[in-house]
Amino acid sequence: MSGQILLEGLLAGAMIGLGAVGLTLTYSILRFANFAHGELLSWGAYLSLSLSLAIGAVSGASLAPLDPFSVSAALILAGLLAMALTAVLALAVDHLLFARLRGRGATAIIVVMASFGASMALRSLLEFLYTSKPAYYSRELQIAMPLPGGIRATPDQLLLIGLAFVAVIAVHLLLTRTDLGRAMRAVSENPALAGVVGIDTAKIVRAVWIIGGALACTAGTMSGLLVQIRPYMGFDLLLPLFAAVILGGIGSVPGAMLGGLIVGLCEALAVQTIGAEWRAAVAFAVITVVLVLRPTGLFGRAA
């Protein structure tokens, strides 16, 4: 494997991993496969775009990129605001749809189906608001710098790998070192028992959507920065996200990140060896292999 494939895979993998962390948390704590999670990525990316344009228009000057990156100060601020707004969106969808179904005692598969309907509605709403024409955060051209080992990378790419790394460490520390994290893991293990020892389950559910939404927004904005912003960007990432979650083992945050990196590397390798047009099938191949050989994933427990 050449260094360049490694870098491409690492980038795609960091993006997939960030999205997958949120997905694995909702999967293990709310106990359903959320098909609308991809839409949180797309909405996050578009919210960042709109907010950065708005901030740029108001302040006037902050649209200039921060050398050597193509990212402007407006976009960084917009990204942070968009994380909060994506979390609000996730909470709103939960309040309107998933919470009601949970309250009625609907089976997991009904909730999955509702998430499927929600994903269609959310995605088409983006298409309605922004049209399906691709958008970009910046028209700035980035020159790839030569790195040791014959690898070439743009400053943006390096920045995003670093950012993803920081985000995952933060979530990992949150889950393992804080009371909230311990409570989240307790609810994931056994919600009834967690309730008995006085854990506020509703609060945990809110925390899950906030973390999941914020990370999805980060991943979506990253993807928009590296490739482009389209209404279908999140939906197209959904299968790789699921592949990462299943490969890592449902509920495992390090597993989701590692799963994302492996899926990303497999994709980069397949693009090099088989051809870019088959990229989207790689995630399904990974899922197939995991389900046949080790259905619990790398770090999962038996269901």
Next chain:
Amino acid sequence: MSLEFLAYCAFFLTVALTYAVIVLGLNVQWGQTGLFNVGVAGFVAVGAYVSALLTSPAVEGRFGGLDLPILVGWLGAFVAAGLLSALIGWMTIRLRADYLAISTFGIAVTVQLAVLNLEDVTGGPFGISLIPRPFGDLAGRSLAFSLANLALLVAVVFGLYLMLQHLAKSPWGRALRAIREDEMAAEALGKSPRRFRIEAFALGGAIMGLGGAAQAHFIGFIAPENYLPMLTFQVWAMLIVGGSGNNRGAILGALLVWALWAASSALVEALAPAGEQARAASLQTVIIGVALCAILLFRPQGLLPEPGGARRRLPFLRRWRGTPAATTGSDRT
């Protein structure tokens, strides 16, 4: 004028009935068995492409084009989609329920990619044309052609309906429902849940493949963009609206949702300005998506509930409703 209108009605109904076939297939998987398939479009595409390859005339530089009779094509579609479903079922049904959903989603993406990229077999983005149409020799007389095709589809849907009704009442169908309602009890009675589920999943997938083939032959042309996730979504909307678990509901849902879809598309076309058609169409999808969620929230049983669903839980209702009108009627007179 009225003849043209009649021909259009026949055309509309025929397309709706090809959807009804697919919805009946989904009803076997979801309605009877509780298996969630998010990749309906993939199984429909496999049926359509297999039948097209078997029956279309040979084309230079493309595999397939065997020019076989249409019936062979439909049979091939049924078998191919059934085998694919059996394979997916075998792989995932022993695992948690939503793994099946994720795998079917994956298979739909992969099938879509395969038909787009395997140009030597599927014609790539250009698709396959010249698929023989049933009663093709009538094509000159549009009304006779439309009515003959409508009759064929009515026969197919009615035949499927009778078969599925019979199956639902058979020991096999009863075992399926028992497993869906209480897996452990059914297992204690010696029924292997996994085997029954795989069989039901394969049967449902095979019927979807047949529906795909019927659609392909009626239109005469297929291309990858016919089998986007939107198709899966439409078929689900049809089943949920009609009432899952009820075969008549499945057919009714297909007709109703297709009518709503066609009418709202016509409305969009008439009302939206020329440049904004695509945007207006996406708003149409938003509304359908919200409607699907609303039905799941407020009327999960659909228009026609599953036969015996509520009555089974309320025995007095069965006695009350189930008594023939003659006895109550004779009391009153």
